[in-house]
Amino acid sequence: MANTDIFTLIHSRYQSFTNTEKKVADYVLEHIKDVIYMSITDLADACQVGESSIFRFCKTMNLKGYQEFKIVLAHSISLENETPQLSGQITLDDTIPELSSKILSTNINALTETYNNINEGDLSKAINYLIEAERIHFFGVGASLMTAMEAKNKFMRIINKTECAIDSHLQIMSASLMTEKDVAVVISYSGSTKDTIAVAKMAKERGANVISITRFAKSPLSNYSDITLLCGANEGPLQGGSLSAKISQLYLLDLLYAEYFKRTYKESAINKELTAGAVIEKML
Structure with a gap:
């Protein structure tokens, strides 16, 4: 479906849409560049319909779901531009200085927006969860698994109670054995990844506290989260794994780490010295 023009597809099938689907189609056509960065929950709220209506709208156009819809939408936008875009504002015609400036600006904007989205109360509560867990x-x-592994690597230098399974089957099994004394830190840019949502749901059912790090305040993941920490990077459907999104997630994790270290300074400082000494022989 990558070569499908979503605008032609919507117009050609518009008369066969239900009234609810027409509301979605109208909103998409009027807010093209906004929709590409919206979660399914955000779009449903904007159209004043349910998430299931958005999914049916996508299925009516023979798309597998909302994520494929956004991919087709991104391709269609690219086809409309005279100069193809690689991602965001980056085009094939950019010089190295232009490219350097745009990437720098993207990363700075992602960090700035993440900073502006920080809720001191939520962050403090998250730290309390981590300390008591x-x-x-x-x-x-x-x-997002790469980010989760980085978080484990960071925290294991000062505490010995962190886990990070690298397989989705192992993750759901780990979640099934969690208790009310545990904390799940769930990382997902979209907040709509099936495996991640399943893990958060399982952890919540087991009584664990769930902290999510995601782009969208309203998403399927946030429905199972006690605390949602928002990262500020815009990542289009063709930019999966963008470093600006990863940087904003790492910024939040670094903030959690630093505040955790402050509140548990005596213990953390000792552990930091022990773990640093453990690997010193590996260095030249």
Whole structure:
């Protein structure tokens, strides 16, 4: 479906849409560049319909779901531009200085927006959860798994209660054995990844506290989260794993780490010295 023009497809099938689907189609056509960065929950709220209506709208056009719809939408926008875009504002005609400036600006904007989205109360509550937890499990799939692994690597230098399974089957099994004394830190840019949502739901059912790091305040993942920390990077459907999104997630994790270290300074400082000494022989 990558070569499908979504605008032609919508217009050609418009008369066969239900009234609800027409509301979605009208909104998409009027807010093309906004929709590409919206979660399914955000679009449903904007159209004043249910998430299931958005899914049916996509299925009516023979698309597998909302994510494929956004991919086709991104391709269609690219086809309309005279100069093809690689991602965001980056085009094939950019010089190295232009490319350097645009990427720098993208990363700065992502960090700035993440900073502006920080809720001090939520962050403080998240730290309390982490300190009081018997075990902390970091979860993510795909590019977000890399971030989850980085989080484990960061925190294991000062505490010995972190876990990060690298397989989705192992993750759901880990979640099924969690208790009310545990914390799940679930990382997902979209908040709509099936495996991640399943893990968060399982952890919640087991009584664990769930902290999510995601782009969207309203998403399927946030429905199972006690605390949602928002990262500020815009990532289009053709930019999966963008570093600006990863940087904003790492910024939040670094903030959690630093505040955790402050509140548990005596213990964390000792552990930091022990773990640093453990690997010193590996260095030249």
